[in-house]
Amino acid sequence: MPLTVTERLAANRFEVDEEEPHIVVDQDLARSTGAGPLLVAVCPAGVYSERDDEIDVEYAACLECGTCLAVAPPGALTWRYPRGGFGVSYREG
């Protein structure tokens, strides 16, 4: 059984919106509130990682659950669903 997140995600279908990322981090706010470790921990798809005091967002792998938004300090994330036609497509669900 594939065990890493990346391996599990590889079975999914994604249509990446190259023009319009649907997640944007306010880096200053995230830094001042220490939101990084929390975002990294809660995301089931491993979208967030921390690098040199910045939060990196691999939005292409997002499963669109909204967990990060629900726990993030207010204002730290601008998070919306991807535009119609983009993002994850479940074939099972």
Add this chain to the structure above:
Amino acid sequence: MVTPTNDPDFDVIVVGAGPAGATAAHRLASGGLSVVLIERAEVPGAKNLSGGVLYASVLEELFPGFADEAPIERRITRHVTTFLTADSAVSLDYSSHTLGHPVNGVTVLRARFDPWLVGKAEEAGALLMPGIRVDSLLTQAGPDGRRQVAGVRAGDEELRAPVVVAADGVNSFLARDAGLRRTPAPHHLAVGVKAVIRLDPGRIEDRFGVRPGEGAAHAIVGDCTQGIGGGGFLYTNQGSVSLGVVLRLDALQASGRSTSDVFEHCVRHPGLEPYLRDGEIIEYGAHLVAEGGYGMLGEIAGDGLVVAGEAAGLTINNGFTVRGMDLAVGSGIAAADGVAEAIGNGDVSAAGLAGYRRRLEESFVLKDLRTYARAPKWLERDRLYGAYGELSADVLRRVFSVGTSPHRPLRALARAALSDSRVRVRDLVSDGWSGVRAL
């Protein structure tokens, strides 16, 4: 789509083609109203994920014999509730073929099931617009000068209708946009993480002890979430099983663990391995689920707007079963009838739409939510996810371990296990008593 005038394009705009929206659209269109059903996924269901046990009676009333027609996976005839510890499992196992006929619970995979239900709405005359994300509500000044909802905006296009049904699911950006709902508190939300694991149907039947067409639903508490409030589930589909964990966000945060690690711990759990052996993960997904029950229900009608399904927080988790889809269907019916009545009376203000709330109160939806109103609070007690499983496993270990030293009576074994455990008698009595009252 751009309309130069302010004339309505439809009688009703339904946003979200999950069970709530599809049911509402079906019923409104069946009543002769012009309805558009807008869905952000290219194909209905492609954004949706649930554990998968749909309690069927409300759909059976709407579409008699639906289980023979709809793409369901299996009729659930076996319910197993398991306390899992690191190295043992204590289960309550209930099975009965009577659960299959008349149909009670069935497993569904949403990417297959939702298109079927949406198809019913389309047959009734609703227009499906897939692949469109609604960005916000359109408002205008009503006769009394108050802002009222008058349609939706998607990109730079606008669609107008006197009533909008927000059936946009747990995140419910539309209801929040309208000021009807606040951002839910972390203890009112859980994240569900799930894998669909392919397994041969014959193997499923052998491993889960069910007949062809029948299936099992395992609810798992304890070590599968590493003690985090919530639980695990293992449900049988036709040629796959759905394995997942549901983690309350406050408890997840407090644990400091990573969601993904908890899920991996569950997939690898030795207590589950015999069911999953040689399975292949064919999909990995995540979705939030509302956990607040009745206490989370807020305003569900505004001027020109009603909120249905999980957008209104309508779910029940009593520890044994998770319900949301049947409640979504039930609220879709109540919303449609309330909206049709308001349109008929020419008053789509919040007061004119109050018939929705009344119908919801009278239906099984809010009756059941009230019955389980205390469950969420009870389920926040941490001992349920660790100490009790360990205690019952310890009692049973003492009961079943036979050596050469004489066995002590069961009562003495239980007392010894209790005194070794973290659980105090006082807690046991209190949790037990509140549990009985909550459920």
